[in-house]
Amino acid sequence: MSLRTVASKFVELCRQGKNFDVMRTMYEPNNVSVEGDGKETVGQGPVIKKSEDWVADKTFHGETVADPFFNGATPDQFAVYFTLDVTPKSTGRRITLQEVGVYTVKNDKITREQFFYDGDH
Amino acid sequence: MSLRTVASKFVELCRQGKNFDVMRTMYEPNNVSVEGDGKETVGQGPVIKKSEDWVADKTFHGETVADPFFNGATPDQFAVYFTLDVTPKSTGRRITLQEVGVYTVKNDKITREQFFYDGDH
Numbered sequence: 001m002s003l004r005t006v007a008s009k010f011v012e013l014c015r016q017g018k019n020f021d022v023m024r025t026m027y028e029p030n031n032v033s034v035e036g037d038g039k040e041t042v043g044q045g046p047v048i049k050k051s052e053d054w055v056a057d058k059t060f061h062g063e064t065v066a067d068p069f070f071n072g073a074t075p076d077q078f079a080v081y082f083t084l085d086v087t088p089k090s091t092g093r094r095i096t097l098q099e100v101g102v103y104t105v106k107n108d109k110i111t112r113e114q115f116f117y118d119g120d121h
Numbered sequence: 122m123s124l125r126t127v128a129s130k131f132v133e134l135c136r137q138g139k140n141f142d143v144m145r146t147m148y149e150p151n152n153v154s155v156e157g158d159g160k161e162t163v164g165q166g167p168v169i170k171k172s173e174d175w176v177a178d179k180t181f182h183g184e185t186v187a188d189p190f191f192n193g194a195t196p197d198q199f200a201v202y203f204t205l206d207v208t209p210k211s212t213g214r215r216i217t218l219q220e221v222g223v224y225t226v227k228n229d230k231i232t233r234e235q236f237f238y239d240g241d242h
Contacts, residue, residue, distance in 0.1 A: 038193025066202070069221050069237035072159025079221040079237040081187070081202040100190050100200040100221055116190035116200040116223075 001108045007068035007078040010103070010110070014065045014080075023048045028109035036099070036117045054121075061085040061094070077104050084121075097121055122229045128189035128199035131224070131231070135186045135201075144169045149230035157220070157238045175242075182206040182215070198225050205242075218242055 001009075006026070013022045023044065033047040034040050041050050062085045068078040084097040099117035103110050115121070122130075127147070134143045144165065154168040155161050162171050183206045189199040205218040220238035224231050236242070 034192060034194045036190075036192055038196070040194070066219055067239055069157075069219070069239055071155060071157055071235055071237045073155045073161070073235065075159070077237075079223075081219075081221060098187055098190070098202075100202060102200075102223075114192055114194065116192045116198075118188055118190055 003070070003076065003078060003105050004068075006105050006108055006110070007070070007080075007103070010078075011065050011068050011080060014063065014082075017063075019051070019063075020048065022110075023051065026110050028106065028111045031110060032112045034112070034114040036115055036121060057089045059087040059089065061087070076106060077102055079103070124191070124197065124199060124226050125189075127226050127229055127231070128191070128201075128224070131199075132186050132189050132201060135184065135203075138184075140184075141169065141172070143231075144172065147231050149227065149232045152231060153233045155233070155235040157236055157242060178210045180208040180210065182208070197227060198223055200224070 010022055010026060027044045027047065029044050030042065031044050031047055032040055032042050033050065041047050064083045066081045068080050070078055079100060079102045082099050082101060086097065087094040097117065099115050099121065102114045104112040131143055131147060148165045148168065150165050151163065152165050152168055153161055153163050154171065162168050185204045187202045189201050191199055200221060200223045203220050203222060207218060208215040218238065220236050220242065223235045225233040
C-alpha cells in the first residue's frame with residue numbers, strides 16, 4: 001500500500017468511529033504514541049490501554065477527522081486534524097477538544113503517532 | 122518569549138489577516154518554508170515572495186487558524202490547522218483549502234515551516 005492508501009484507510013475507519021479497529025489492525029507491535037506533554041507510550045498493547053483509559057471516564061459524542069494531509073519532505077508521514085466531542089464524567093460539561101496528529105508509517109503499519117494540542121486531553 | 126508566546130502572537134496576527142506582518146517580523150532571515158510537495162524555499166525574502174505570488178492569482182475571502190497546538194517531545198515546535206477560503210482567478214470557483222502547518226521556533230523567531238495538505242494549494 002502507499003502512504004496515501006494507509007492514511008485514507010485510517011481516516012475512513014476513524015470517521016466510522018472505529019478508532020480501536022485502527023489501533024488493533026494498523027499499528028505496528030512496537031508502535032510509539034507521544035501525548036501532548038511529550039510522554040511516550042511504547043507498544044501496541046499499552047497504547048490501546050491508554051486509549052481505553054482515556055475513553056473510560058468520558059461520554060464520547062463523536063469526532064471529525066481532516067483530512068489526511070501530506071508533505072513530500074517527510075514521505076513516511078501523514079497529518080490529521082481531529083475535533084473530539086466529549087463530556088468528561090468528572091465535570092459533566094460537554095466540550096470540543098482539538099488536536100493535530102502526525103503519523104509515521106513503515107511497511108504499511110503506523111509506527112509512531114505524535115499528538116499536538118493545548119491543555120489537558 | 123516562550124514558544125507559547127510566539128505561537129499565540131503568530132495565531133493572533135493571522136486571525137487579523139496580518140500574515141505578511143508575521144512573515145516580515147517573526148521569520149528568521151534564513152527561514153525555510155517547505156510546501157506540500159516537499160519543495161523548500163530558503164530565506165525570508167524568497168518565502169515572502171512565494172506567498173505574494175500565491176495570493177496574486179486568488180481572491181482571498183478569509184481564513185481560520187486553530188489553535189496553536191504543542192507537543193512536549195518537540196519543545197521548539199507548534200502546529201496549527203488552517204482553512205483558507207479563496208477563489209482562484211484561474212477557475213473563478215470559490216473553494217476552502219485546508220492545511221496543517223508545523224512551525225519551528227529558535228530564539229523567538231520562526232526558522233522553519235512545513236505545510237501538510239492534499240492536492241494543489
